[in-house]
Every structure is written in C-alpha cells, then in structure tokens.
Amino acid sequence: MTENLFANGDRQKSDSVEPGVLYVVATPIGNLLDITHRALAVLRQVDLIAAEDTRQTRVLLQRYGIGTPLLAYHEHNETALLPRLVEQLKAGQAIALVADAGTPLISDPGFPLVREARRQALKVVPVPGPSAGVCALSAAGLASDRFLFLGFPPRQTTQRRAWLQALAGERATLVLYEASHRVQATLRDLAELWGGRRRAVIARELTKRFETFSEGSMAELAQVLAQDTQQRTGEFVLLVEGSQEAADEATAREAERVLRFLAEELPLKQAAALAARITGGKRNRLYRLALQWQKKP
C-alpha cells in the first residue's frame, strides 16, 4: 500500500525502516512530547538503538512502549564499538543512533560512526527533531538570518578567554552551550571581552517546566545570574548578538566598493547617493570619499 507521506504529495510504500541503514534520530530536549511520529516508528522498528545514555533513552522508550534493544554508545567507547556497529550494518541490521537529548553529533557523540558509515558507502538517514541551539534561537528574538553555533566553550579559563577573544568581531548571532556550574563565569568573560553592552539572551530549561528566557545586556545578565541562584540551575543556551562594529565596517567596505564603480559613470553626488541607497552606507561620508578620490585617485 502506498501512503501520502510527503508534504509535496510524493508517495512512499510504507514508513518501515530499511535493512543496513544507520538512522540518526533526534529525541526531545526535555518535553517527551517533542518527538516525531517518524522517530517513534524508526525507534520501534530498528534492530538496535545505540544510545549515549541508556537510562535516559529507556525513559523515552517506556513512555512510548518501545522495547527495541539498547546499546550504550558514548564518547568513552565509541571508537572501540565502531567496527562492531559497522559490521552489524553491513550484515543488514538497521541501527538508530540517539543522544541523551536533542540531535546526535551536535555537541554529542556519533561523528566517527557517521563518518565511517559514509566512508564504507553505507546509507545514513537523518530523522530530524529538536536541537537546543536552534530551539533557543527560534524564540530568543535575536537576529536569526545568520548565526554561528559554537557548542561548549573551553573549560579552562585561559583557553576560554582566548577562544572568546578570537570571536569578538563576529557579526553573526553567537549560540553557545554551557554547563550550569560554568555559565556565570562564561557570561562574565563574555561581558568583559565582548563589551558589556551587547544584547544577549539566556535560554534556560527549554521545553521544561521552568523554561525561562532572560534578555538584557551581557552585563545585566551577568548580574541576574550573580543575584539569583535559581537562574544558575538547569540547562542553558547562551545567545549573543553579533558585533555591530564589525557589521558597520562590512557595510562601509561594501559601500566603498559600489561607489568605485558608480563614480566612474555618474556625477559624484549622484554616485554617493546611489551607493548609500544600495548598501545602507552613509551618503555624506561616501560623497567626501569620492571627492578625495577625485583629487588623489
């Protein structure tokens, strides 16, 4: 029987899993209802679920009455287990890879297995669902047209500060994960190194009972965490708006590039006005620049 399973009207024979395929399955990041029908079907039908934390995954499986065998597959044994899992896939078993929460490989184990499966021409199929970073970004109210997912910052203070310093000029919204016992220190470093005035959002306990979004300047947020211990518990995504200075510089560079072309063809005033309209640059600054070029090309 064929069923209409695709939004574009395509039909598929059934939603059954294929032998020898590695399914990379996203699972909830808190609320157990955040699981797709497809993820449940895959978890029910595969021969084995390789799970980062079998206890955690068992809670999910029990909630949905799924009895598929589980194998603990985490950062400490993933290299050792890799040949065995690849052999099982080659022998025709269907395997699902799941993380503790969210999407596997996103600050979670699984990359060596996916890479090796692909190297050996095995089929790897994603089964999409939640991921804390994108979940936070979708509701934080910071620019989402361009963002940089950074995962966890280094734990050591010196390394963390150097790592953050190198990102200070980034224009995209920055998305970081941080553990509850380090979130305050990281925010303090951020405020110090990126300038306390930049807007930021702390997305805490997403999809859970005490979900909170706190918005403010980095300096304000560092203070919120310092004053309220409750706000330091749970799981966190930190989002920080990109560097406005870097964005202004990029606009100015683009405006100059456009002005160079226009100034060859048009009177300078008109060229400057047009370059400003096209790029969002400042008209008077562009006109002065064009006058300087005329004097000293």
Ligand code: SAM
């Ligand atoms: N693979 C996961 C994903 O797709 O989001 C991330 C796993 S990573 C080991 C765990 C980190 O993700 C946490 O320390 C926290 O920074 C973030 N995180 C996971 N669940 C969260 C939630 N419910 N609320 C806020 N942050 C969360």
